[in-house]
Amino acid sequence: MTTTVAFIGLGHMGGPMAANLVRAGHRVLGHDLVESALADAAAKGVERAGSAAEAAAIADVVVTMLPAGRHVLSLYGPEGLLAAARPGTLFVDCSTIDVADSRAAHAAASAAGHRSLDAPVSGGVVGAEAGTLTFMAGGEQAAFAEAEPLLSVMGKKAVYCGAAGAGQAAKICNNMILGVSMIAVSEAFVLAESLGLSDQALFDVASAASGQCWALTVNCPVPGPVPGSPANRDYRPGFAAPLMAKDLGLAANAVRAGGVDAELGLRAAELYARFAEGGGAEKDFSGIVRAIRAASATTADTEKGATP
Known part of the structure; x- marks a missing residue:
């Protein structure tokens, strides 16, 4: 079943992860502030989005892979991804961030009427390219079950660790x-x-x-x-x-x-x-x-x- 995914953050890790989703038959709309990263992803089938919010507005699932918690919380802000997305959208944050920041992101997503999962990864660039990452997930079990088919494309193992922030x-x-x-x-x-x-x-x-x-x-x-x-x-x-x-x-x-x-x-x-x-x-x-x-x-x- 094809899923429309907004993928925000197409760097050394996010780019290969998004490309693996494309190869599996999913529609991926990508955004990154670095033009070279966006161009590399586009060459692998990721559709360019004019902005992160534009991608989130039509996605079933929004995946973020960002450098730090402040970047995640900024994009989750009042006029950001959460406001742009359709009600009930699943947000999957694969960034590695502070547990407190992750829990704050979960709370913001819930308050905006969405579902969320923190799902940081292990395996490095080699694992991202090969699709052999390990995901450590925190959030509601129903959100994990919905995200698991996508995680299985990008990795070889996904472990449900518990409530919000447990993956981090x-x-x-x-x-x-x-x-x-x-x-x-x-x-x-x-x-x-x-x-x-x-x-x-x-x-x-x-x-x-x-x-x-x-x-x-x-x-x-x-x-x-x-x-x-x-x-x-x-x-x-x-x-x-x-x-x-x-x-x-x-x-x-x-x-x-x-x-x-x-x-x-x-x-x-x-x-x-x-x-x-x-x-x-x-x-x-x-x-x-x-x-x-x-x-x-x-x-x-x-x-x-x-x-x-």
């Missing part, structure tokens, strides 16, 4: 695990190098032992052991370091607000913020291994020069 909560918790584990894996490789152990030897052991994790076996931070990892293409992102820094920042805010003792999560947020602001601005988040290696070399040089 699951996303930031998952990415806190990922950020911490990538730092741990990177530190282990740098330690192995200092001990004269090859990257391949450590990988062969850890990938078959208790150190096994996604950060090691799929997104390995050193070139060689996993040919498809970003480390083999000069850390060209998959999942860019600034995005990891953003997600860990959201997690850190939630940690502090909830009074949770999460020392590693907070430290990971600090390390990725520093990496993203420096040499990692345009690199995959696994490139943090370079920062750890550089800092280790500096520390070693300082210790060698210390007075006994």
